[in-house]
Amino acid sequence: MPLPDTMFCAQQIHIPPELPDILKQFTKAAIRTQPADVLQWSAGYFSALSRGDPLPVKDRIEMPVATQKTDTGLTQGLLKVLHKQCSHQQYVDLADLEQKWKNLCLPIEKFRAIVDLDPCEDKMEWMKFLALGCSTLGGSINTAMKHICEILTADPEGGPARVPFETFSCVYRYLSKLEGTVPPAEMESYLATLKETVDKRKNGMIALSDFFITKRKV
Structure with a gap:
């Protein structure tokens, strides 16, 4: 026989005290960043939050917001987000950088095009990648x-x-x-x-x- 539906009362439901603030900060971050794929970006956001890493969050909304329907989606604001996440190391692992790029909902073809401007194998000097990214903004x-x-x-x-x-x-x-x-x-x-x-x-x-x-x- 199927089990009866479990009934809960308000006293039985425990809400972690930090949850409201986490959700509030997450919502603000999503509004500022305007990710093209909320689920992809959210996975990167909470993964970084759990590790104590810099979050993939813009300082402010960029207007107009670029979309992949009209261009690559890369902006100065998103490059600044990557800089916050990567500038603590002189050389970045390209596989890790590629994942951070994906978490910002940017097309992987653009990432590879930037790397191909100065080809390397597994690692790249962060300042070189940042410079190349800025040069591709037009x-x-x-x-x-x-x-x-x-x-x-x-x-x-x-x-x-x-x-x-x-x-x-x-x-x-x-x-x-x-x-x-x-x-x-x-x-x-x-x-x-x-x-x-x-x-x-x-x-x-x-x-x-x-x-x-x-x-x-x-």
């Missing part, structure tokens, strides 16, 4: 460097977007060499001009305004 190397600065900076949104000059120069050299359109001598001359500006400030930081002002002069 526009010139100047646009890519703008994305880099805005992702790496500790300044609040809308601020000067300052980053260490050494980091800036390494990324600029890397992208310039891959692009191959700027002669090495011209590239080094440009960076030397930028460094003069940075040295006057004596903090080792370059701001976006330095970058674009100098670009107009050279």
Whole structure:
């Protein structure tokens, strides 16, 4: 005989005290991130939460939100999420990075296209992947460097977007060499001009305004 339906009263149901806050934070994160596949993203979210890893969550909603129906879905905000998850290590395991990419509901074809720009086997230097990702967002190397600065900076949104000059120069050299359109001598001359500006400030930081002002002069 089938068992009768079990009856519960309110006193018998135990709700973990932390559950409401977990669900509240999850809902806020989903709204900010606007994942294309909520189930895929949710799996990555709770997996990261259980391990104590950085969560796959945007700082804010990006408008308009890119969708895979119209483009690759990759945005500066999503690259910043990956940076939070990966920047603690110099080299990232490509299999782990690919899973993080999938958890953000991004097409795997785009991931492989980025890796193929500078092929490697099992691991890739994180800053190189980030630079390549920024370069694929469209526009010139100047646009890519703008994305880099805005992702790496500790300044609040809308601020000067300052980053260490050494980091800036390494990324600029890397992208310039891959692009191959700027002669090495011209590239080094440009960076030397930028460094003069940075040295006057004596903090080792370059701001976006330095970058674009100098670009107009050279």
